[in-house]
Amino acid sequence: MRARQWARDLAMGARFAFTGGREGWVRVLLTAVGVGLGVALLLLTTAIPSALNVRHEREEARLDYTYSSKRVPKADDTFVIADTDTVFRDKDVRGRLVEPEGPRAPLPPGLATYPAPGEMAVSPALKELLASDGAKLLRERLPYRISATIGESGLIGSRELAYYAGAEGLAAKIDGSRVARIDAYGDPNPTPSETDPVLVLLVLVVFVVLLMPVAVFIAAAVRFGGERRDRRLAALRLVGSDSGMTRRIAAGEALAGALLGLVLGTVFFLIGRQVAGSVEVLGTSVFPSYLNPSPLLAVLVAVAVPAAAVLVTLFALRGVVIEPLGVVRTARPARRRLWWRLLLPLGGLVLLYPMIGQGRNNGNFNQYLVTGGVILILVGITALLPWIVEAVVARLGSGAVAWQLAVRRLQLSSGTAARMVNGIAVAVAGAIALQMLFAGVQGDYTKNSTNDLTRAQMQVGLPHGYPLAMAAEKFRETKGVGKVIALSGDYIGDRRRDPEHTTQVTIGDCTALREVATLPACHDGDVFVLRGGEYDTDTPTLATAGRKMYFDPSYGDSPGAATPWTVPAHLKQAQSIDDPTGVRRGGFLLTPSALPGTAKSVRGQIYLSLDESVTDVREYVRNTSAGIDTTVDPMVWAATQQARKFTSIRTGLFVGATCVLALIGASLLVSQLEQLRERRKLLSSLVAFGTRRRTLGLSVLWQTAVPIALGLLLASVVGLALGAVLLRMTRVPVVVDWASVLAMTGIGAAIVLVVTLLSMPPLMRLMRADGLRTE
Structure with a gap:
């Protein structure tokens, strides 16, 4: 009933x-x-x-392991694939060259047929980009005719830039690194990834x-x-x-x-x-x-x-x-009580307390305790804010007319004022806590690069056997490229197969070799032995005149070139220094004439110093690299490198925060307009009695500013406290990122300012005399 x-x-x-x-x-x-x-x-x-x-x-x-050590024999269901990933103006472009070797070769996801040599299938976003006026350099890098579009099943996002290009003769380039023969797409041995608590x-x-x-x-x-x-x-x-x-x-x-x-x-x-x-x-x-x-x-x-x-x-x-x-x-309502409002955040702290000091080595954090604790702390803001607003506005005194109008309104409806800013206070508190947590743990997921960015800003790895001098000359002629350091290298051992002792060999002209060592007099044909290399224990044993060595020895079943080389009688001494990558090399230094002519395994590395004032200088370098070989992927040096999963979570936070902030702004605007609509008759009456519109506008601004200031202050305190607890849970020193705190509170204040400005035109319309009319 x-x-x-x-x-x-x-x-x-x-x-x-x-x-x-x-x-x-x-x-x-x-x-x-x-x-x-x-x-x-x-x-x-x-x-x-x-x-x-x-x-x-x-x-x-769509996984294709071009770097697999597994050798797949040619068959009617195999295909050769080359990794030709590139970057265009900081946007990743996924690229593959494909060559089917039989009628049963599996198709790449999203394609109905293999593209013919000289043609490519592209994603819709890449097709759109290539058709734009600003993609001339990318079109030069991808000189293929578009013959098809990759379907949704072959892409991970609607704006992904990707292509499959047809090729021929790829089998000769199989290297187990960027070119391989495979017979299926996907991970043949999927293993569950380990979770980081x-x-x-x-x-x-x-x-x-x-x-x-x-x-x-x-x-x-x-x-x-x-x-x-x-x-x-x-x-x-x-x-x-x-x-x-x-x-x-x-x-x-x-x-x-x-x-x-x-x-x-x-x-x-x-x-x-x-x-x-x-x-x-x-x-x-x-x-x-x-x-x-x-x-x-x-x-x-x-x-x-x-x-x-x-x-x-x-x-x-x-x-x-x-x-x-x-x-x-x-x-006059009964005064709000404080004691039960404090129970919410205290309860949240009680739930999080058992995980203090757990870190990443004591198993996963209890997801129910984490979720419940964080929710209680953030909900505590919505309970505490009305009490704080009421307590503060009750003590506000006299001032200008606009101030008095605002204060009186807040004193009569402090709960309504607090409700308006609850959402933004919760958002700012959570953002501050997350920023502290991210700033505290990012050191565990960020690795400082040893690369010396004052000596080079890009690195290009050449295909095996490509003439080093020819590549260096092409880069010297590239627009925007300054200094070019061209070095190649390999490993040598004391036996053809499974050597007991190995060491490094670096090849380059005298100018390039001085980038890795302090040399005495140097001429083409000289050979140097390095002293002071990092982790170099075998060089003293191998640096004996007349000793026979082998370039690229083989290990186990893997093949090697095993080109013989005899240590010359007249070895010169050289002191190792930090090379452009920040490493002190060991082993031998060879000038070009001292390299055996049959050594095919050496692979060149080009280090480039760029003129950053040249627009698209990196794109010119990438085009030159593609002209050498489509599988060459130039590397842009950066001061730090960040773990991919950590970066993905941070990206997700920014995307989500953008949506939430947009919602918060919209909610404040709707709430503000609703409040103004309810006070239409009051506003019209005040104007009819001679109150200036400017005064009423300022009163509305004060009515918004006072609760927002209190809300942001409370959000900062709660956010700092929650951030400190989360950092203690991860066993990281508690350090306050004041720049992030100020940024988050500034963003919150900016949203309120924008909302207030947008509400001014409706406010002016509501102050007209016809607002007094009633039925």
Whole structure:
């Protein structure tokens, strides 16, 4: 019977929402749009794991191990493939040369046929790029005719740049490194990857931090237009409803807005999914079909949002007395109590405490404790902020007229003011904690490069046997290239097969050799033995005049050239110094004439110093490299290198944070407009009595600025505390990244400023005299 009464009252409230005239429709639409934005972002977020899984599956399905040591014999189901990856203006281009060797050679994913020699199949994004005016240098690097488009099954993202080009004669270039013969795509021996507890912790915290502001916003959205709705409910008391029935009818109105919000949220999600297929954020793109929310999570959202609408409305009305002749809201309410509000963050700390000092060596962090602890700490912000706003504004005193108007409004409705900024406070607190966590652990995933960027900025590895001098001359003629250091090298051993002692050999002219050692007089034909090399224990044993050595000896079943070479009688001494890569070499230094003519295994390395003032200088270098051999992949030197998984998580954070901040801005704007709409008559009355519009505009600014300042201050404190706890959990010293803290609070303040400026034009319209008209 009680359930039937609840259902009847909720249904009546939903009917009132849609049949209550313009006022009811406006409120329902405000709630629906707010809830819809939140639901859309929740659905997009819950679809992220699915998108990542599909990307991983597509990547796995097209794997081709060109660096495998396994030798596959030629057959009618084999093909030769060459890795020709390149980069164009900081965008990765995945490239492959393919040559089927029989009719049963498996097709690359996304292709219907193999491209003929001189033709290529390209991704839609690469086709678009090649057709643009600014891609002249890339077109020179890829001199193939476009004959087909790679299908979605062969790509990991809608904006991925990729191509398969047909070739012939690739078998002669098989080297077990970038060119290989294989008979299948995919990983033949998939093994589960080891999970890093710290990375798992990062993912958990990222998801909680991104979803919490959305949940807070949805809870605030169902209360849009609450004050005007409560006054309308007084009429229900006049016709005989009791207070319980009135509250259930109010919850029914909120439920109607939430259900409509679910519909709008689904529409927004479908639109957002299509838009996601045409954009790229921080180098990451997806196809719309990837973004499929988990059915269980989608059902959870569909149930949780309407339920939250009902519960939040009933909770909000607990302190409101709705009588037949009006709503008692303006009487001085009881002061908010602090003790229970402190229990939430303290409870979160209690849940996280058992994992303090665990680090990455004591197993995975308990995901339930981590999730629950972080949620309680962030929810604690929404509980503490109303108390802080009330306590502060109660003590604010006199000032200018605009200030007094703002303070009085805040004193009358501090809870409403706090609700407006709860979402942004939670977002900023979570962002500060995450920035601290990322800054604290990034040293474990970032390796400082030993490369000397003052001597070279790019490195090019030449194919085996390619003339070093010829390559060096081509790079000297390349636009924007300054100094060219050309060195080649190999290993020599004391036996043809399975040598007991080995050492390094570096070949180059005298100028190039002085980049790796301090030389005495040097002439072509000289041979030097290096002293002071790192980890060089065999050179003193091998540096004996007349001793027979072998270039590229073989090990086990792997073949080697094993070219003989005799240590000359007149060896010169040289002191090793840091080479351009920061390594002190050992072994022997040979000038070109001292190299045996039959040594085919030596491979050249070119180190290039660039004139950075030349536009696209790296593209010119890459084009020169492609002219030498399409498999040559020049390396751009950087001061640091970061682990790929860590970088992916950080990229996901930035993408998600961008969406959340956009939602926060939209929610603040909708909330601000709703507040202004409710005060339309009051604003018009103040203008009619002579209040200047500028004064009212400043009062609105102060009404926003004061709670935002308090919210950002609380967010900073909570964010720093949460960040410190997370760092202690990962067993990393607690260091505050003040630049990130200031950046996050600055972004929050900037969003509020933009929202306030956008709300000024509607404010000016609401101050017109016709706002006093009523029916």
